[in-house]
Amino acid sequence: MALLTTEELQKLVEETSLEYFHQPFKHQAVFNSRLKTTGGRYHLTDHHLDFNPKVYEKYGLSELIGVIKHELCHYHLHLAGKGYQHRDTDFRKLLKQTGSPRFVKSLVNESEQKIYVYSCQKCAKIIKRRRRVNVKKYGCLCGGRLKLI
16 A cells, blocks of 8 residues: 555545534644654644554554544644643543544554563463563562563
8 A cells, every 4th residue: 555645645634624623724734654653643833743654554544534533633622722632521522523533553563562571480470561560569479579581
């Protein structure tokens, strides 16, 4: 699947804004390949939108439109002076009204994620974690100490 050009992305964002929000999008929308885990970003200072090209490459146009709608929720609420943050009720209501996703599907491959494997020194149980565990602070359920393998 060929990546959309910047002009095609801009047009898609403008059309999505008019269709779902009935308001024009008057700023710039671009792909930002430096985004790693997030689908998009709204910039409060100059109101432009960044989108992760991996969303389109991995999941296609429908998922990209979902991310566009999510970022447009931030955009339109911020410009209207309403609650534009994820925790605000205005934001959550607008997400529901427009059918926007709250989160983007995972962009990190399972094979890329690092897994930390620990062994209990008392019962020899193997424990796998995605995040590091402070072995001085935490231990096994049996009360034994953990050791990073």
